[in-house]
Amino acid sequence: MAEITCGFLMPHDPLIPSMPDAPPKAKRDACLGAYRTVTDRIRAEKVDxxxxxxxxxxxxxxxxxxxxxxxxxxxxxxxxxKWLGIQHEKIIGNEALARHIMDYGRENGVDWAASKSLKLDHSVMVPYHYAIRPVDNIRTIPVYINSGMEPVISSRRAYEIGQSIGQAIAAWDGAQRVAVYGTGGISHWPGMAEMGRVNEVWDRMIMEMIVRGDVGSLIALRDEDILRDGGNGGLEIKNFICAMGVMGACRGEVIAYEAVPEWVAGCGYMELTAA
Amino acid sequence: MSINTIERILWDIHHDPQLAARFREAPDAVLDSYGFADLERKLVKELDVRVIADRGASEMLLFNAWLAINGPGSVPEYLGKMARVRAG
Structure with a gap:
């Protein structure tokens, strides 16, 4: 039986690898140190x-x-x-488990789109670069939910898809220790006139909801309010909500938070633990 | 105004560096194949990003296409154009 051993939330900001010297050293070190904390944890958990x-x-x-x-x-x-600052490479996936997640979902109300040949964008590649590749022999299962492009997925549906992923993993016959990463955010306004703005108050409100495990309040946030307070990039909290669905009932613990206008985002790192 | 057609050309430019180069050098030749109305054509040719965004185009897609045409050094110019008072 496969087991979800741990979960983490982290930014996938493309400026982290492409403009590493943009912010003050202390902020950069805090963010990169947070990714290392995640890799230390998945190594300790013997994640597959x-x-x-x-x-x-x-x-x-x-x-x-x-x-x-x-x-x-x-x-x-x-x-x-090409400008990301990360060398192009082939990534080891877990085709069998990924296909199982897809099949389980399709039998239980999730009409997954499948990619048989997937070239990752920064939203998976940045977390992979900092928080998977440094650990030997880890397989990656990329999931894309539409948090970014109108018509965006509803937060309720993002949670349900996460639940389906979690249930599929629990139903897997093989022995696998699985971690889940919810990536993105927190507040940022890519391509918008406000790009460079960081709303730390809103970011900390989101993180506090996650600390409490209050996914209901996260789901209840209206998209227009998220857009106003967290930017179009703030809609990526739906990726966090999805990850919380994978975990089931869970709480969060803050690993680090830095408001980094030089990287045009509030960078929040959290660990999710089963409640 | 067909925002879908505008988003289509923005994606095509973002996704195809050769098309972006052709647009930079001779935008009319590229625009001819999309069937734009006069106002749409003018907005895209001039990359009036503020107005295009106000009419509903994805800002992420706009930004991607802008960078494909003008390069990363043009971010301040993009933000300057986006900061103009929103239309309507």
């Missing part, structure tokens, strides 16, 4: 595979087709972005 929940930014898919939930079940490589 990580489900990484990200969202497209009109990089992988265009307006021609916008899947609400997509899972990589075949070849994986990345990044798409």
């Amino acid at each position: 595979s990580v489900v990484v929940i990200g969202d497209d930014h009109y990089t992988i898919n265009g307006p021609y087709c916008i899947p609400q939930a997509m899972i990589g079940i075949g070849d994986i490589e990345g990044p798409c972005e």
Whole structure:
């Protein structure tokens, strides 16, 4: 039986690898140190595979087709972005478990879009680079939910898809120790006039809800309010909500938080633990 | 105003560096194949990002296309154009 041993929330900000010297050293060190804390934890937990929940930014898919939930079940490589500051590579996936998550979902009300040849954008590639690759022999299962491109997924649906992933993992016959990463956020306004603004008050409110395990309040936040207070990038809290669905009842613990306008985002790192 | 067609050309430019280069050098030749109305054509040719965003285009897609055409050094110019008073 597979087991979800731990969960983490972290930024996937592309400026972290592409403009590493932009912020003050103390902030950069805090953020990179937080990624190392995550790798230390998954190493200690002897994790075999990580489900990484990200969202497209009109990089992988265009307006021609916008899947609400997509899972990589075949070849994986990345990044798409040549400017990301991360060398292109093939990534070891877990095709069998990814396909099982997809099949389970399809039998239980989740119409997954499947990618058999997936080139990752920064939302999965940045967490992979900092918080998976440094640990030997970890397989990656990329999941993209549409938190970024209108029409965005509802937060309720993001949670339900997370629950489906968690149930699928529990139903897997093979022995796997699985971690889940919810990635993105927290407040940021990519491409908008407010780009560079960070709303630390709002970021800490979101993190406090996660600390309490209050996913109901997170789901209840209206998209228009998230957009106003956290930016179009703030909608990526739906990736966090999805990860909380994977975990089941859970609480959070803050690993680190830095408001980094140089990286145009509030960077929050948290560990999720079963409640 | 077909925001879908505008988003389509923005994606195509973002996704295809050769198309971005052709747009930089000869935008009319690229625009001819999209069937834009006069106002849409003008907005895209001039990359009037504020107005395009006000009419509903994804700001992320706009930013991606802008960078594909103008390069990363043009971010301040993009933000300057986006900071103009929102239309309507």
